[in-house]
Amino acid sequence: EAALPNAVQLRRRDYEASAMMRELLLRNGIALPSTKGPTAEPPGLATEATMTTVYLIGNRHGRGGDMVDVIIHEVTASERAVVRKGDPQALADANKVLVLLSEGVLQDASLAELMEVLAQDRATSTDRIVMVCRTSSEGWVFGGANPEVAAAPAEVQQALNDHEAITYRTPSELGSRHEFPAMLNHLLDRLAPSSSGTGPAGGCAAPVATVPTVRQQLEAARQLTKLAEVEAARAAETAEAHKLAAETAKAEAARAAETAKAHKLAAETAKAHELEVTKLAKAEAAATAKAHEAELKASEAAAEAEALRVELAALKQALANSNASNST
16 A cells, blocks of 8 residues: 555556556666657757647636646647647647647637637648547546537537547656656647657657666676675675674683682682681690690699608608607
């Protein structure tokens, strides 16, 4: 649904079908080579004396009448025709008569002008009429369903039946943007055929730049595809290298984490060992102090015992001396 505004409408008339197919190819990257040749008159050098005179019959004021000014402008800008309107002498001198079929054209002055054209053409056994019509939704229908047609004189109704009208396509920037140029080019070829012929879409008189052939475009597309494949392979190799580098970095990070863990465990073990050594040193110091204290106490006890022994010996000697004195 998002693509519908850019869709190309199906058309069956030969020039519209050709323009439709060229547009479809162009939008898909394939531009057909031009078949236009050089024009007889370079743009800008044409004069009114060399251009076709077109008398225009139309009604600006009814539904669909907006095409009158658009067509006058575009035909004049093409420099292939001079447009005249509202002048009886210009009507008599015109090479072509362009009848724009929209609401109100078969009434009053424009109907009278069309009747005059038919009378002049009958008198000279010519047919100068070219018709352009709006679609039914834009204000024009053929046959008795259209009150203007039903009320028109018989010769006007016959003229409508005898001339196949070109369907007017409104200028657009949407999907059918190619249709207005195709319609205009076809109309110009009907009004003022160029001496160099027309292109497949009813082209204009200006030279058309040559475009590459389908074979050249396909070859260019193949080359682009090759380059894209090479670039994709390089990108894949780069991605694989990046992936390997990432995996290596991940492995290095894991090893670094293991090393850090081992260092932490070693630090904790060293700290525990240090605490144990400190504890043992304190215990050893305490034991040494106690042993030293015990040694002092033992020395004191020995000295005390020696003193007692000496004292006892002295007492014994004194007792012995006393006993000897008594015996005497």
